[in-house]
Amino acid sequence: MSGAYEKHLRTAHAGLDIVLASTVQYINIEPGVLHNPDASGRQDSDYESDPGPAGLESDEFCRDISYESDTEVLDDATSASAGKQIRYEGAGEVIGDVHGFEDEHSNLCEDPWAPFNSAQGFKLASWFIDGKVSKSRINEYFSSGLGNAESVGYSSMHTLENHLRLLDPYSQYLQWFEGQVEDGQRTLPFFYRDVLGCVRYLLRQIAYRDDLVYAPRREYDPTGHRIYAEMHTADWWWDVQV
Amino acid sequence: MSDQTNLTNFSGDKKAWPVYLTIGNLPSARRNSPGSMAVLLLALLPIPPKLSKSSKADQRQRKINADTLQDVFELIFAPLQGVAHSGVPIDCADGKVRLCFPILSAWIADHMENVALHGLKSNACPKCEVPTHELGTNAKNYRTRDYARYQRYKPEIQNAGLESDDDHVMCDNLGIGQNIFHRLDRVSASDLYKPDMLHTIYLGLFKHMMDWIEGFLKKHGRLQAFDDVWKALPPYPGFLVPKKAYREVTQWQGKEMRNLGRCILGVLAVALRQPGGAQAIPFKRALGCVRALVDFNMMAQYRSHTPDTIAYMEDYLDQFHRMKDIFLEFRVTKRTQAKVDKQRKEIRRQRALIRERVAPSQRRRIRDDDRDEENELRMDMIHGETHFNFIKMHLLSHLCDHIRQFGNIPMYSTEIGELAHKTQIKDGWRQSNKNNAVR
Numbered sequence: 001m002s003g004a005y006e007k008h009l010r011t012a013h014a015g016l017d018i019v020l021a022s023t024v025q026y027i028n029i030e031p032g033v034l035h036n037p038d039a040s041g042r043q044d045s046d047y048e049s050d051p052g053p054a055g056l057e058s059d060e061f062c063r064d065i066s067y068e069s070d071t072e073v074l075d076d077a078t079s080a081s082a083g084k085q086i087r088y089e090g091a092g093e094v095i096g097d098v099h100g101f102e103d104e105h106s107n108l109c110e111d112p113w114a115p116f117n118s119a120q121g122f123k124l125a126s127w128f129i130d131g132k133v134s135k136s137r138i139n140e141y142f143s144s145g146l147g148n149a150e151s152v153g154y155s156s157m158h159t160l161e162n163h164l165r166l167l168d169p170y171s172q173y174l175q176w177f178e179g180q181v182e183d184g185q186r187t188l189p190f191f192y193r194d195v196l197g198c199v200r201y202l203l204r205q206i207a208y209r210d211d212l213v214y215a216p217r218r219e220y221d222p223t224g225h226r227i228y229a230e231m232h233t234a235d236w237w238w239d240v241q242v
Numbered sequence: 243m244s245d246q247t248n249l250t251n252f253s254g255d256k257k258a259w260p261v262y263l264t265i266g267n268l269p270s271a272r273r274n275s276p277g278s279m280a281v282l283l284l285a286l287l288p289i290p291p292k293l294s295k296s297s298k299a300d301q302r303q304r305k306i307n308a309d310t311l312q313d314v315f316e317l318i319f320a321p322l323q324g325v326a327h328s329g330v331p332i333d334c335a336d337g338k339v340r341l342c343f344p345i346l347s348a349w350i351a352d353h354m355e356n357v358a359l360h361g362l363k364s365n366a367c368p369k370c371e372v373p374t375h376e377l378g379t380n381a382k383n384y385r386t387r388d389y390a391r392y393q394r395y396k397p398e399i400q401n402a403g404l405e406s407d408d409d410h411v412m413c414d415n416l417g418i419g420q421n422i423f424h425r426l427d428r429v430s431a432s433d434l435y436k437p438d439m440l441h442t443i444y445l446g447l448f449k450h451m452m453d454w455i456e457g458f459l460k461k462h463g464r465l466q467a468f469d470d471v472w473k474a475l476p477p478y479p480g481f482l483v484p485k486k487a488y489r490e491v492t493q494w495q496g497k498e499m500r501n502l503g504r505c506i507l508g509v510l511a512v513a514l515r516q517p518g519g520a521q522a523i524p525f526k527r528a529l530g531c532v533r534a535l536v537d538f539n540m541m542a543q544y545r546s547h548t549p550d551t552i553a554y555m556e557d558y559l560d561q562f563h564r565m566k567d568i569f570l571e572f573r574v575t576k577r578t579q580a581k582v583d584k585q586r587k588e589i590r591r592q593r594a595l596i597r598e599r600v601a602p603s604q605r606r607r608i609r610d611d612d613r614d615e616e617n618e619l620r621m622d623m624i625h626g627e628t629h630f631n632f633i634k635m636h637l638l639s640h641l642c643d644h645i646r647q648f649g650n651i652p653m654y655s656t657e658i659g660e661l662a663h664k665t666q667i668k669d670g671w672r673q674s675n676k677n678n679a680v681r
Contacts, residue, residue, distance in 0.1 A: 101337035181310055192285035196321040199344045200332050202265045209335040211272045229546030231266040234649040
């Protein structure tokens with residue numbers, strides 16, 4: 001189980017590389033930070049690639065109603081084009097700052113490739129994992145002297161795994177638990193994660209920073225008609241909000 | 243805050259039953275794109291054992307399975323219980339702490355899984371108490387299912403018969419076991435069901451519709467014309483050119499069905515061109531019916547709706563229900579067909595006895611009359627026996643309300659879960675040694 005779990009974690013990390021890369025790109029936009037912006041860009045892929053009018057229309061809406069999560073004030077320019085918006089008063093209220101967030105942020109700005117010591121190290125690791133190179137092949141790569149261990153910062157699968165483990169600072173939220181189940185004939189194990197942990201993990205991802213919506217709102221198009229699009233624009237969220 | 247769980251079966255020799263989780267705070271485009279890793283694997287459950295042959299042991303095993311499932315889900319969702327009322331401070335990505343109320347809001351699964359988890363029979367709607375014989379109508383005013391109430395009635399079902407009619411309607415369609423969600427705080431179990439584009443429309447109604455169309459074309463001798471047009475489709479941005487005639491394809495995927503939805507109306511319109519005298523009306527109705535369904539499907543794909551577009555959808559659905567009768571005779575089951583044949587034989591035998599004395603000159607006229615009468619009888623029988631009462635027909639009626647409540651439809655499609663399989667399970671599986679079945 002633990003071996004397989006490691007493997008799962010590793011495939012998860014393959015995705016996290018992309019997430020991290022997009023974070024890096026996000027941070028690049030901030031003033032005062034100088035870094036080459038050639039990190040692999042975030043792909044805003046629509047899950048349904050329907051080129052019909054429906055797809056186009058929705059894309060426009062997405063752009064129109066884009067919303068700055070950290071300013072807490074709606075930009076008049078964006079809301080004017082999408083018509084009126086009504087927000088649920090007091091929803092998504094900020095009750096404090098995350099401890100150590102500033103440090104984490106500045107760390108990311110200063111050393112975006114951490115725990116790797118260079119862009120090369122990060123990219124090589126991404127290449128290994130995306131290409132599903134096996135452990136023994138990675139070890140071979142280093143032992144045969146193909147790679148320059150000094151510049152990439154790791155010299156074997158073992159050290160690479162250590163780096164990968166550090167890559168996700170919130171992995172403690174995703175701990176697996178094991179349970180037993182009696183089905184009348186035999187006892188079977190099953191595995192689960194903490195639901196709340198998963199929610200915390202998702203909300204904490206800096207990569208989602210610009211996308212997260214914290215409160216329901218009602219949107220209206222310029223002619224005053226209600227728009228039902230994403231979950232936060234529909235009624236259910238509004239109704240359960242306390 | 244809300245969160246959303248997504249459950250799908252993972253088939254193959256080695257099976258797993260993964261449960262995924264994601265949050266509604268992310269816009270759907272971000273949440274559902276596999277690269278953004280927003281869908282987390284929440285649990286891997288064991289597959290319940292296959293049911294044995296003997297029905298008594300079967301019954302017992304079912305009960306055990308249902309109870310086990312209940313226990314497992316209660317364990318998994320236990321952390322959400324108090325928190326749904328009181329909230330919990332959670333660190334957010336923008337460096338702020340917010341009081342969050344995670345509530346389970348959607349359970350995305352195909353229909354069979356939904357009914358299993360809701361403790362219903364397979365032809366019951368998880369959302370409302372629609373009786374089986376009315377599934378094919380477009381009525382919407384059924385009572386929402388109240389699962390907490392079912393729990394109270396449960397012991398009585400097993401012990402005594404039901405008293406009132408009302409109770410009977412309610413307990414009709416209840417399966418073994420209970421709704422595993424009914425005890426969750428602030429979760430309305432009947433709201434968890436989400437319409438599923440992939441299975442209800444693409445693989446459900448479109449598939450049925452194609453069967454009807456095939457029957458319809460056969461009856462009117464246009465099958466060859468249809469295939470010819472189908473193969474002659476010119477390339478156009480937005481749809482794939484089908485490589486085979488419709489009947490040559492044995493397996494349809496959601497994506498192909500979607501493509502079919504795009505071109506079926508044009509193909510059909512061409513295949514049914516220049517109708518003969520008596521064909522004009524049925525052809526028009528068939529085209530109208532298909533058009534209504536295709537339009538409805540297209541509107542359902544919209545990523546954002548206004549009250550106007552929802553009204554259009556309701557309109558199209560109405561139209562479809564008004565015109566679907568043209569295809570009724572192609573919903574005939576084998577049993578009904580056998581009955582019809584038997585009836586016809588019987589009539590012919592009786593007639594042969596009577597008509598022996600009739601002069602040969604009159605026979606021809608009488609034969610025509612007989613054929614008309616036979617056809618009429620056949621249609622009567624078919625109308626009496628055949629119906630559109632299948633569950634997917636009914637599920638369409640919930641789509642419009644769903645948009646008002648939860649937003650657009652495509653983001654709740656089960657396709658998301660199937661994508662997540664690939665990244666989260668299958669890749670890990672391929673890299674593993676395949677010995678240890680549980681991961």
